[in-house]
Amino acid sequence: MAVTNLATVDEFNTYIKSKDLTVIHFYAAWAAQCAQINDVLEEMGKSADYKGVNFAKIAAEDVPEVSLKFGVSAVPTILLLRNSVITDRVDGANPAELATKVKQQMSSKDPVPIEIPKPKENIEERLKKLINHAPCMLFMKGNPANPRCGFSRTIISILDSYNADYQTFDILQDNDVREGLKKFSNWPTYPQLYLNGELLGGLDIVREMGEAGELEAMLPKKVSLEERS
Incomplete structure (x- = not known):
């Protein structure tokens, strides 16, 4: 499955409503580490090992209200969601951790929502x-x-x-x-x-x-x- 490119808040909100596991990469075009994660998601999307998982990416700076709401303060940040609820996340470029957490969430019958980190006060x-x-x-x-x-x-x-x-x-x-x-x-x-x-x-x-x-x-x-x- 190809990685979906989300461009607006409405597209994001609609996409994360899926009951299937959804993996969304908050990226920035200027960050080399984000390009690496985009490549990783493309490979995961093509692999039969991740069948049934939705992969997407969205430019964090284009949707600041979404980034703030979901505790995204740096890129790359990858959120794992079901039914609009975050069940796990990966902060930073760590493909091995990402693969492990996606596998864990795929096999989880009753995923537990995680707390969204509050933005640190200036x-x-x-x-x-x-x-x-x-x-x-x-x-x-x-x-x-x-x-x-x-x-x-x-x-x-x-x-x-x-x-x-x-x-x-x-x-x-x-x-x-x-x-x-x-x-x-x-x-x-x-x-x-x-x-x-x-x-x-x-x-x-x-x-x-x-x-x-x-x-x-x-x-x-x-x-x-x-x-x-």
Whole structure:
């Protein structure tokens, strides 16, 4: 069976309604690995070993809404479907894995749908949310109860000495944030202190501002139970 070329969203939606196993390659014309997978699908489509399987390809960039809906964020990506439901997938150019998974799905009497991966949040948007999570945000190694470096321990002591109301984020728990924030704020070291979404600086600047009498007035203060009532 020849590989069907799908060009529109409607063609895609109609094609995947089949109760038969359907294999669809999300490709890009500029990607050499996609050309390899297209050749593999052509061979599989001609082979009696894959009789009854529908093979198709679609340009991922031409149908962005479909790519987003089905969790396709890179090419080549191959989806295996029945009745419009994804039962397996292959990410990247791996003909051996593709052949194995197609065989498995052909013999499966009760295929189980797989979860569609959610698109990863843009790191810049995530960093903006984090630095604005609280009026005073400290990105540090560890947490206030257990600082994981001397610089973080010192800046916590300074903030606590002013009874500052602040939130923290442990960069050791998230490498995307750890590396991304360095570039986002053009500040290569930690800890980093943010006030109202703006970088104030690291330990040296915070210490200098404290010694100059400039820091205390800038920091939000914790409110006691008596003051709340």
